[in-house]
Amino acid sequence: MRQQRHIDQAKLDPASLLEKIKAWGGEVVGIGNVSVGLPPDLEGLSTAISLALTHPEQQNENEIYEYRYPEIEQKLEDIQKNIAKQLRVDGWRFLEIPPDSSKQRDRLISKIHPLFPHKTAATCAGLGWIGKSGLLISPCYGPRLSWATVLTNAPYQATGQPYIHGQCGRCNVCVRECPAGAISGIEWSRCTNYTTMIDIVSCAQQLENNRITIGELACGKCIKACRCGRKI
Amino acid sequence: MATKEQEILDKLKQGVIDYDEDAVIAAANEALAQNVDAHAAIFDGLVPGMVEVGRLYEEQEYFVPEMLMCADAMYAGLNILKPHMSVKEGAKKGVVVMGVVQGDVHDIGKNIVRMMFDASGFEVHDLGRDVPLDKFVEEQLKTDSDLVCLSAMMTTTMVGMKEIIEKIKEKNPKCKIMIGGAPVTGDIASRWGADGYARDANNALKDAINMIASLKDIS
Numbered sequence: 149m150r151q152q153r154h155i156d157q158a159k160l161d162p163a164s165l166l167e168k169i170k171a172w173g174g175e176v177v178g179i180g181n182v183s184v185g186l187p188p189d190l191e192g193l194s195t196a197i198s199l200a201l202t203h204p205e206q207q208n209e210n211e212i213y214e215y216r217y218p219e220i221e222q223k224l225e226d227i228q229k230n231i232a233k234q235l236r237v238d239g240w241r242f243l244e245i246p247p248d249s250s251k252q253r254d255r256l257i258s259k260i261h262p263l264f265p266h267k268t269a270a271t272c273a274g275l276g277w278i279g280k281s282g283l284l285i286s287p288c289y290g291p292r293l294s295w296a297t298v299l300t301n302a303p304y305q306a307t308g309q310p311y312i313h314g315q316c317g318r319c320n321v322c323v324r325e326c327p328a329g330a331i332s333g334i335e336w337s338r339c340t341n342y343t344t345m346i347d348i349v350s351c352a353q354q355l356e357n358n359r360i361t362i363g364e365l366a367c368g369k370c371i372k373a374c375r376c377g378r379k380i
Numbered sequence: 381m382a383t384k385e386q387e388i389l390d391k392l393k394q395g396v397i398d399y400d401e402d403a404v405i406a407a408a409n410e411a412l413a414q415n416v417d418a419h420a421a422i423f424d425g426l427v428p429g430m431v432e433v434g435r436l437y438e439e440q441e442y443f444v445p446e447m448l449m450c451a452d453a454m455y456a457g458l459n460i461l462k463p464h465m466s467v468k469e470g471a472k473k474g475v476v477v478m479g480v481v482q483g484d485v486h487d488i489g490k491n492i493v494r495m496m497f498d499a500s501g502f503e504v505h506d507l508g509r510d511v512p513l514d515k516f517v518e519e520q521l522k523t524d525s526d527l528v529c530l531s532a533m534m535t536t537t538m539v540g541m542k543e544i545i546e547k548i549k550e551k552n553p554k555c556k557i558m559i560g561g562a563p564v565t566g567d568i569a570s571r572w573g574a575d576g577y578a579r580d581a582n583n584a585l586k587d588a589i590n591m592i593a594s595l596k597d598i599s
Binding site: 189190191192193229236241243255256257259260 | 398402443444445446448449451452455491
């Protein structure tokens with residue numbers, strides 16, 4: 149009986165799936181176990197496939213960091229669709245969590261999406277940590293990535309050690325660069341309350357100021373400033 | 381032709397069951413291209429698919445995310461097919477006000493019922509969830525709806541229904557009221573003066589059609 153259970157819980161080797169995802173265009177891909185703290189509506193979908201695409205280089209003198217790339221997000225959604233098709237063929241359940249800007253669609257399932265942040269998938273898959281800025285930081289690309297997640301019940305092996313603490317260390321560039329002074333400088337750990345790290349009211353106020361002065365409800369100074377993944 | 385049509389209906393049904401929006405959209409467009417009657421495509425394709433989804437949900441093979449994705453796939457097909465229903469078929473069957481009563485935010489069941497009404501050509505005024513009791517009364521008067529549907533998932537919030545039913549009946553005795561949700565029973569429905577009780581989304585639709593039909597007969 150015990151042995152039977154052991155076989156039931158045997159982990160799947162993700163190598164061939166990862167290879168396929170890379171072939172579909174996935175640049176940063178990882179798999180993590182997200183069973184801890186999973187909301188009841190997502191019960192069973194305890195494996196997260198986290199994937200990201202990198203942003204193109206931007207001119208330094210731009211007033212804002214452009215983080216909205218419809219074409220990148222479309223590409224992410226296409227890759228997600230391929231992953232979902234593969235999981236369906238293999239007989240697993242799945243739920244695609246689309247890139248952030250695509251979530252606002254008038255769909256019933258979009259109510260479920262906020263239950264699961266991409267950050268949880270990425271940190272559990274060992275692809276990055278939450279920086280002092282509250283952004284997901286990849287050691288290779290910093291925060292200059294767009295993310296998507298596919299949840300599934302397929303018991304794939306995790307591809308990396310989860311990050312449970314931030315790795316920003318002494319770096320405080322984003323704290324200094326934030327025009328609103330909204331970043332407190334506290335290093336993240338898994339159960340940290342974001343409100344102690346970021347003053348979201350000042351951050352939102354800054355965005356609103358930019359909307360009036362530059363004409364765009366955007367800022368992205370912390371994304372631009374982050375030295376992680378930059379060749380210095 | 382008949383088998384071709386059946387093939388398309390099956391694709392619509394299977395697409396909904398597989399929560400495969402792209403497949404449903406393709407099948408809906410194929411239906412139009414092949415002159416399959418839009419009404420048939422909806423009621424012999426999409427709706428049976430959703431009925432099967434309801435069964436899979438009940439048997440716990442599907443869960444909330446699957447249910448919602450299936451509903452989205454069904455809506456994708458509905459949006460394509462609905463404009464092609466003939467005027468008579470597309471004519472609205474009735475006006476419905478619906479919502480989840482105050483204090484309750486569980487709206488998945490209500491959304492599924494809403495979808496069934498949408499599919500069958502009702503004009504739906506969806507008040508959403510956690511709706512103040514008086515809002516139902518107000519909206520019923522404003523829209524002069526044939527039917528008011530109340531949903532609650534908790535015994536504590538269910539009791540609010542009694543008050544709404546009394547108020548609506550007082551203002552407009554002709555309006556039919558249907559209630560549903562996990563704690564609701566047929567017995568409670570009749571004790572509180574509701575005209576109908578729906579165990580699940582499929583029954584809600586059937587009851588609603590019957591109720592509105594009887595209403596039209598009387599007047």
